[in-house]
Amino acid sequence: MDIAQILRSEGFKVTPQRIAIYQALTGHHNHPTAELIYQSLRAEHPSMSLATVYKTMEIFEKIGLVKVLDVGDDCARYDWDTQNHSHIRCTVCNKVEDLMGIDSKAISKIVEEGSEYRVTGQQITFEGICPDCLRKQSH
Numbered sequence: 001m002d003i004a005q006i007l008r009s010e011g012f013k014v015t016p017q018r019i020a021i022y023q024a025l026t027g028h029h030n031h032p033t034a035e036l037i038y039q040s041l042r043a044e045h046p047s048m049s050l051a052t053v054y055k056t057m058e059i060f061e062k063i064g065l066v067k068v069l070d071v072g073d074d075c076a077r078y079d080w081d082t083q084n085h086s087h088i089r090c091t092v093c094n095k096v097e098d099l100m101g102i103d104s105k106a107i108s109k110i111v112e113e114g115s116e117y118r119v120t121g122q123q124i125t126f127e128g129i130c131p132d133c134l135r136k137q138s139h
Helices: 002-010 016-026 034-041 051-061 104-115 129-136
Strands: 067-070 077-079 086-090 096-099 127-128
Touching: 002 016, 016 034, 016 051, 034 051, 051 067
Parallel strands: 086 127
Antiparallel strands: 067 077, 086 096
């Protein structure tokens, strides 16, 4: 996916900061917050502000490049994989991971049948304790 081409086709300027933010996002599978993205880029882009990261993420969401996740830890996280999938969050360290293989269509169907709504989207986040935190607790 050529981020520059997508930005241009949607009427947005292509800037080095936007390219760097997208690369930082796609280079991580930890569903980072804007602050984590900002911290990871600060050394290479000292003139970039946290506000630039937030504004860029708003643009990316608007044009469908990211999904904003609310996983229950009181801060927006971003996922570059916009395909419908579930997540799991560690309640100890707040790590968020993708859960593949969950039949979200079946869950949507159950919700539609039980509510008379037509489901147009969903965010399913499970909570638990990750293997790393479980190991630390057992020592």
